Amino acid sequence: MLDGEKVILEQKIAAATARMNELRRTNREMEVKLVIYDAIAGSRKNLDDLSPNFIDDLQKEVAKRREEVNT
Numbered sequence: 001m002l003d004g005e006k007v008i009l010e011q012k013i014a015a016a017t018a019r020m021n022e023l024r025r026t027n028r029e030m031e032v033k034l035v036i037y038d039a040i041a042g043s044r045k046n047l048d049d050l051s052p053n054f055i056d057d058l059q060k061e062v063a064k065r066r067e068e069v070n071t
Contacts, residue, residue: 032061 035058038044047055 028057029061032057036061036065 031054035044035047035050035054039047047058050058
């Protein structure tokens with residue numbers, strides 16, 4: 001493989017990795033919002049089925065929204 005081809009492939013891999021990470025972050029934010037909306041609507045009775053990491057993200061989002069409301 002030529003050096004130029006290798007560099008191009010590395011750049012494409014880096015760009016794809018960055019895009020994938022952005023999509024993962026966006027997906028997580030949407031999941032958190034969906035759980036919040038479900039809880040508000042009453043369709044979710046508890047959070048027992050969520051992972052501890054997800055609960056942490058959920059708490060951070062709720063705290064952020066409460067801060068926005070209070071300011």
